[in-house]
Amino acid sequence: MEKKINHYNRISALFFIGVGMFFSFYGRTVEIGAWSEPGPGFMPFWSGIILTIMAVFLLLGSFKRKEWQVMPPFFPLADSWKRVLTAFLSMVAYLLLFELLGFTLVTFIFIAFLLKTVFPQNWKRTLIVASATAILARLIFINFLRTQLPLGFLGF
């Protein structure tokens, strides 16, 4: 079934009501202070209340009967979600591994993996691009710009 923008608005309104209420409750715990001497909770408290009120308006508005804009499918192609998930998970894996394995090696694996999985390239192209990127990035960032990137247990 095709979804309309008011369905989307309803979901996001509930999210923002949650966020707004969380911040205003939190504001109370760290002291809102008085009007003449606002404390650290002042801004979270009032902004949280404003956000909640606006989100309630959005939620109520989404129940109005009118010609709502029809939304395109959440994922435009059947396999879009795989590419999106692969890219996000690869970044998380990069983050988890690069202190351990070192910048150059992880960069090589990261680029090669994405090239081979997201829009699959042949092995020759994958290996050439991944090695060239890893080596160039190492030369630019570690050797030239002297950025302190982790070298890992292998020492490079």
Added chain:
Amino acid sequence: MDLLNHLVLGSQVLFTPINIFFCFIGVLMGTLVGVLPGLGPTAAIALLLPSTFHMTPVTAIIMLAGIYYGAMYGGSTTSILVNIPGEAASVITCLDGYQMALKGRAGPALGIAAFGSFIAGTLSIIGLMLVAPPLAKFALAFGPPEYFALMLLGMVVLIYLAAGSMLKALMIGVFGLLLSTIGMDSISGTQRLTFGILEFSDGVGLIPAIMGLFGVAEVIVNLEEGITRSVVTTRVRDLMPNLQDWKDSIWPILRGSVLGFFIGILPGPAPVISAFTSYAVEKKLSKYPERFGTGVIEGVAGPESANNSATGGAFIPLFTLGIPCNSVIAVLLGAFMIYGIQPGPMMIDKYPDLFWGTVMSMYLGNVMLLVLNLPLIGIWVQVLKVPYPILFPIILLFCLIGVFSLNYSSVEVALMIGFGIFGYLARKFQYEMAPLVLALVLGPMMESNVRLSLVISQGDPMIFVTHPISAGLMAVTFVLLVSPFIPWIGKRRKKLQEKVGGEEV
């Protein structure tokens, strides 16, 4: 006479081999990231900022400023040749620029974009030179209520221009303000929502947020569809516009320059808004408005000049008030702080070498861009021909390294990925990211100014309307907020928002 002395001082600062070299590096890197879709000037500054820590502040600022206006030049190249704007500010250039390229006139389109940018850049620097010092003196009259009112106006202008629902733009703006409260409270020193994580004490990092919301999210959205791009492959030649081109373009360039400069002073994504406004003005003034969109040179000359001029204007609130009016300037403000310099009304008097050196470097940077870009266009075309399936892992890598190298913190990289996911989902739910980023930029200053104002007035919120300057600013803010309910203005807003999409501020 005073001005002349200052210019001499600026030249003395600038014309050292090291400063000229880093000005060159800045504009070159700026152009490169301007060409690459998904990477903006903020990403380039993030990548290069750590390498500036061992430089003098003047050298560092000269390079970082070069990245900013260099990116505006680079953005136009992709718009004209690939129909994909490398920079948000070049979106409108696609309309006529790409059409010109299809007709075999890519050369003059690129040429006039470069010359127009040069003329506009130069004019806006003259404006900056003339306006900033007196404005800084005027800004001494600003107290917390005025600062708060000005920043609130900046945010509301951006929200007003947001495409789609104004309520949703307001909500995302307030969400940004809430996120900006995370970290140590600057007045009482209380830790707020830091969960014991050291990195959060300084607040939610602006660079991880921007790179996540714009860089990562943009790449991921492109991955969904597996975009294919067709670069105009005919040899780009005859970059010099002919006499008729010049006749058609000179007034759009001059008008775009003036317009861009003044829009640049306002907080918000000035280069983007000014480019759209300039296009609308040129279309209105043209004898043949129906031909706009089919490849007329005015449609390239005006907006390209306006967006470059706006970058000069955008430095004014930074140098005079210490307010960053967009995310790039906010990152620059962060850089100033790292070097122990507080931008604001006193800065020009206190650090004349820095101010005038930077101003002079902008002249030189513009000349470099003109000289560089015309012959280098061939190289940029080659960069663009790299297929997206190969380019995107490299862009993601730049985002990862850029964020990590700032503070060598894995937490900030995780934060960037988190913002990437949020930015991706928010696009699906039709929320714009620009108000969120501006709120993150201005949030801490807005909070301290609103609290100080209330302390000064002993809790009376009327302080914002009893001070004349802040009352004026508040009145404009109020009109913008209620305007959707006034049919006449509401219609105009609809027209404006059709033009301005969700762009990087």
